[in-house]
Amino acid sequence: MQLSKILAEIDLEISRLEQARSILAGDGAPAVKKTRKARSTNVGADAPAKRKKKRNLSPEGRKRIAEAVRRRWELQKKAAAK
Numbered sequence: 001m002q003l004s005k006i007l008a009e010i011d012l013e014i015s016r017l018e019q020a021r022s023i024l025a026g027d028g029a030p031a032v033k034k035t036r037k038a039r040s041t042n043v044g045a046d047a048p049a050k051r052k053k054k055r056n057l058s059p060e061g062r063k064r065i066a067e068a069v070r071r072r073w074e075l076q077k078k079a080a081a082k
Contacts, residue, residue: 057065
């Protein structure tokens, strides 16, 4: 592992622990945010690219959505005409 990746993982773990401590202590909402370095641990040459699976709509689903949008536009036009 690269030193920068190890440090980023340590920073991420520290922020998680601080967040858990603030919740347990009753401080309210956690004020600790992830650092840019900690969020970008998956980016790099060593990490495999993770892509979300593409979702496809069926023709019936597209028809239903198109009809719903047309109905919404009709209602908006009628409301604007009044």
